[in-house]
Amino acid sequence: MFSFIARRLLATIPVLGVVALVVFGILHLSPGDPAALIAGDHATPQQVAAMRSKLGLDQPLWEQFGAWIWSVLHGELGISIFSNQPVTRLIGQRLEPTIALTITTTIVTVLLAVPIGVIAAWRAGTWIDRSVMSFAVLGFSFPVFVVGYLLIYVVSMTLGWLPIQGYRNLGDGFGPFLIHLVLPSLALGISFMALIARITRTSVLEVLNQDYIRTARSKGLAMWQVLLYHALPNAAVPIVTVIGVGIAVLIGGVVVTESVFAIPGLGRLVVDSILSRDYPVIQGVLLIFAGVYVGINLLIDLLYVALDPRIRY
Amino acid sequence: MLAMHRTFAGLLALAGCVTFGTASEALAQKKIIxxxxxxxxxxxxxxxxxxxxxxxxxxxxxxxxxxxxxxxxxxxxxxxxxxxxxxxxxxxxxxxxxxxxxxxxxxxxxxxxxxxxxxxxxxxxxxxxxxxxxxxxxxxxxxxxxxxxxxxxxxxxxxxxxxxxxxxxxxxxxxxxxxxxxxxxxxxxxxxxxxxxxxxxxxxxxxxxxxxxxxxxxxxxxxxxxxxxxxxxxxxxxxxxxxxxxxxxGNGEVDLLESPANDLIRTVQNNPNVFVRPNDPLGYQLFMAVNHLYPPFDRKEARQALLWGIKQAEFLEVVIGDAKRYQECVAVYGCGTPNESKLGSEALASFNLEKSKALLKSAGYGAQPIVLLDPTDNAVLHPAALVATQTLKRMGMNVDTQAMDFSTLTQRRASKNLPSQGGWNVFVTNATMTGIANPVLHTYSMNCEQAWYGWPCDKRIVDLSRQWALELDAAKRKQIIGELQRVHMENVTYIPLGQYRSVIAxxxxxxxxxxxxxxxxxxxxxx
The missing domain is CATH 3.40.190.10 (Periplasmic binding protein-like II)
Structure with a gap:
């Protein structure tokens, strides 16, 4: 097991190297000029050129790449071209909202979607199943921003129950922190919930046709016991996979939700940086995202062993 | 429903009570905007x-x-x-x-x-x-x-x-x-x-x-x-x-929007707790930058064709919509400023499509594509670019409108390449009136290589701007402004598309x- 983990960790190095190279290449080969944005809309071409030189953007690409990799190897992700602050600090400022949103969304989603999926599998072919599947299709079909706007309109503007936007740090109090996460978590969670419910239904349905389930039923176990202790654990591998991948996607892909609800997370940081061509920030954040993806995939692989003793590495 | 509302409100109140710090309480005593x-x-x-x-x-x-x-x-x-x-x-x-x-x-x-x-x-x-x-x-x-x-x-x-x-x-x-x-x-x-x-x-x-x-x-x-x-x-x-x-x-979560979106203002205008009004006395000038380096706009006649073929009101109506907040204005240094002048601006103030087409023909324009840059992520400049596209098409031009984000435009406009090779012919942008209100400040106060994007080459602009800077007599300064306006219009350095004011809410x-x-x-x- 330890050698597996060590091999997987070592394998992340070339992965991150490739990510770094590709991200750097795509960014610097795409059009856009941070120097022109900083110098302002009405700066003269000479002023823009001077700014470009000062920022080192007139250096050959391989030199710029080399300098960045060198700083990464020394534990630094570079300095933002615009805010002049270390990328690690910028990421640190944005980490809490994204992690909080990811955790609350995952909790809400898993707590609702897994039971719904199990019930749908149990009542396969009935109106309950069809309702769950309809919800799943709707959940996939509605873009997050539409769900977000609807929730804001109904829950915040019409009923006045929750704030429309914003984020409060945990340090400002647990109440305000939680209240500001309810709507974004729901908006983000609906499509995720639909996915998990659907996968859960399919997996549990497959397991319910197995002989050992029939045996469990014939022993006189209640249906809830069969579902909870026999069906669900054996259907868990694909469900955990989807949840794990979902968490990775949430960490890197909550851009729309963060924008709609004005949450200052990593998604917004990376989009803002792309729009302004703040290369060090984009490179740093994407490198972190890549690391998170690799880490979560490793975690999922390790969870397989715990969930299914037949799996060995 | 009422019971559910109360239960929910109770839960929220409970959640609100569970606080870890007192920073929020201290802040609550302060007057905060x-x-x-x-x-x-x-x-x-x-x-x-x-x-x-x-x-x-x-x-x-x-x-x-x-x-x-x-x-x-x-x-x-x-x-x-x-x-x-x-x-x-x-x-x-x-x-x-x-x-x-x-x-x-x-x-x-x-x-x-x-x-x-x-x-x-x-x-x-x-x-x-x-x-x-x-x-x-x-x-x-x-x-x-x-x-x-x-x-x-x-x-x-x-x-x-x-x-x-x-x-x-x-x-x-x-x-x-x-x-x-x-x-x-x-x-x-x-x-x-x-x-x-x-x-x-x-x-x-x-x-x-x-x-x-x-x-x-x-x-x-x-x-x-x-x-x-x-x-x-x-x-x-x-x-x-x-x-x-x-x-x-509208909900009172914030006190002030410094720049509400034009197309959304009406959603809050009827809110009895909200004021919406222009705050900037002068506002912005919308303008069209024209590349003087390449055909057809390297020829003065082609640039003058634009003056005759443009209706400022069409741009302003689409970009702002509220007639109280825009005005047609041909003055290079803005209307309502001490340096307002309209000398030599008849072409821009009028609209004559036939004359425009004739000038374009005399400039030797065939059907080569006119590359127009369109920053689709900019709420003001994107609609203006779409109006520009229709305007140029109406004049008989073959317009190649290229969509991009504003960041890309800032790089692209600096390119002196051929329009077909990464350069450009036309784009629409804006400037604050306070930023262009006199010859020393103005975007187009320099010449040729030193000039702003479009690179107009007319030494008279530089000389007159310097004369204005050195002149201490107000009446003589006014005369120089008039001459600058006339020269800008005659050579068509760029094309003012009118003036507008944004609002605050x-x-x-x-x-x-x-x-x-x-x-x-x-x-x-x-x-």
């Missing part, structure tokens, strides 16, 4: 960039020697007294008593000298002033002098300019930073202190009233007069989603807003 700024503040140095969000931020933190009043005349701000020598070469300034930096050290003349030098190395008007300056030196801790090589008529206008880059005064140790390197310390002597520990670049910036600030006695007028702070704290939080920002204002319990191109938070009260 929560605002949504015009953009995301990332750069804190007003000399390093010309971005307006940085300019607006800087007015909170830093102060200026002179400031424009509502009549667009420079008035002393940090300066207590000043005099001009009889030969009009030496300007001597004495600072007001009691001026303090936010670290509670006194403001010194040496600080101002270093600040003017840094600004003068970067800003267009500053560079022009430094070009005429022989020396600038501190006399003692409270006074300094600026000695010119020859008399010029814009010293106080330059020191009081309200458009980027504004000559803000900084402590000497900060002002000695290379102007092409961003400063790292935000210490000013303005009415608000910047709270570094609460700054999240691109998201949130917080200011606190600076209790050591001594305002002038005169009433506030544009950027001049007494900067009396009547609130404790300003929390400026950028919201990328315009609809949500409007909803948050705010809760009715917020009072005391000062009409200005930048939203100032002094004088504002919250009831």
């Amino acid at each position: 929560r605002s949504v700024p015009i953009g995301a503040l990332k750069i804190v140095d007003p000399i390093w960039t010309t971005a307006y969000i940085t300019r607006n931020h800087s007015y909170m933190v830093w102060d200026t020697l002179f400031s424009l009043d509502a009549k667009n005349e420079p008035q002393p701000q940090m300066v207590d007294a000043w005099k001009i020598s009889p030969d009009k070469l030496t300007y001597s300034f004495t600072l007001r008593s009691g001026l303090l930096w936010h670290d509670n050290t006194p403001v010194r003349a040496a600080d101002c000298v270093a600040s003017i030098r840094r600004w003068g190395a970067k800003d267009g008007m500053g560079r022009a002033l430094m070009g005429f300056t022989d020396k600038i030196e501190a006399i003692d801790d409270k006074s300094f002098r600026l000695v010119l090589k020859q008399p010029v008529g814009f010293v106080l206008e330059a020191l009081g300019k309200i458009d980027s880059n504004v000559p803000f005064m900084m402590p000497e140790r900060i002002a000695k930073t290379d102007p092409n390197t961003q400063i790292t310390e935000v210490i000013g002597s303005g009415p608000f202190r910047f709270l570094k520990e609460e700054f999240v670049p691109g998201v949130k910036v917080v200011y606190e009233k600076f209790t050591g600030y001594v305002p002038r006695k005169e009433p506030a007028s544009l950027a001049a007069g007494g900067k009396v702070v009547k609130i404790d704290r300003v929390e400026s939080v950028y919201m990328p989603d315009a609809a949500v920002a409007i909803a948050a204002l 705010y809760r009715k319990n917020v009072k005391g807003m000062i009409a200005s191109p930048s939203l100032f938070y002094w004088n504002i009260e919250k009831e």
